[in-house]
Amino acid sequence: MIGKLRMICTSGDKLLAEWDTETVSPERLKEIEQEFNEKIAQGWFAADISEKKSVLIREFDPNAEILLIPRVQGG
Amino acid sequence: MTDDEHERAKEKARQLLRQILPESAWSELENKGVIQVGGKRSNYVISPYSQTEIRNLSSGRLVAYACLQLSTPAPTYDRMIAEYLLIKNAEDVYWKTASIFRRDWNELGIDVLFLIAVDFALFVNMLREVLFHHVH
Numbered sequence: 001m002i003g004k005l006r007m008i009c010t011s012g013d014k015l016l017a018e019w020d021t022e023t024v025s026p027e028r029l030k031e032i033e034q035e036f037n038e039k040i041a042q043g044w045f046a047a048d049i050s051e052k053k054s055v056l057i058r059e060f061d062p063n064a065e066i067l068l069i070p071r072v073q074g075g
Numbered sequence: 076m077t078d079d080e081h082e083r084a085k086e087k088a089r090q091l092l093r094q095i096l097p098e099s100a101w102s103e104l105e106n107k108g109v110i111q112v113g114g115k116r117s118n119y120v121i122s123p124y125s126q127t128e129i130r131n132l133s134s135g136r137l138v139a140y141a142c143l144q145l146s147t148p149a150p151t152y153d154r155m156i157a158e159y160l161l162i163k164n165a166e167d168v169y170w171k172t173a174s175i176f177r178r179d180w181n182e183l184g185i186d187v188l189f190l191i192a193v194d195f196a197l198f199v200n201m202l203r204e205v206l207f208h209h210v211h
Contacts, residue, residue: 006091008088008091008145008147008149008153008156008157009147009149010076010084010147010148010149011076011080011083011084011087012083012084012085012086012087012088012091012149012150012153013087013088013091013153043146045160047095047160047164049094049095052094052095052096052097054095054159054160054163054164055164056160056161056164056165067091067095067156069145069153069156069157069160070145070146070147070149070157071145071146072143072144072145072146072157072161072172072173073143073144073146073172074142074143074144074172074173074174075126075142075143075144075173075174
């Protein structure tokens with residue numbers, strides 16, 4: 001299974017990391033989790049978009065395809 | 076950003092939205108140009124090109140418009156993704172975050188509007204009588 005960390009940006013979205021959940025090293029996963037946590041700390045929110053789940057998450061899930069979404073505000 | 080880059084970004088965001096939406100919602104977007112999301116508080120009509128309509132759960136009547144923006148510039152379909160995910164998962168947060176422009180007048184029935192008009196006419200008439208009486 002392939003896990004992904006993507007983020008919305010000016011050019012649509014960007015793939016920050018992609019990993020094989022069976023073979024990824026714990027160190028690499030730690031790095032990706034840190035990147036995830038930094039964005040969450042900055043006010044971004046995250047959703048698990050694997051298989052159209054579309055649920056918001058607060059914790060990093062190594063088995064998910066995660067989309068990071070920038071802070072939102074009223075227009 | 077050049078026009079080409081802008082179009083590429085827009086298409087990429089559109090495909091991401093497609094990946095996230097259920098098939099029925101994607102078809103609706105393709106056919107009607109909007110997606111409808113049912114919440115616990117209201118129903119929502121999200122459009123790529125205009126503010127989100129908030130509709131009464133039972134009557135379907137338009138009660139407000141909502142405006143939500145991403146804090147970084149991104150294609151409009153990305154804003155739709157954010158709105159869809161928030162409404163689906165955290166509707167109260169959506170209400171607290173988005174700018175909501177209520178359409179209270181639309182909620183009044185024609186009978187109430189008629190009574191308001193009659194009351195206003197009676198008030199103007201009374202004012203006219205008082206002033207006329209005062210002058211003479």
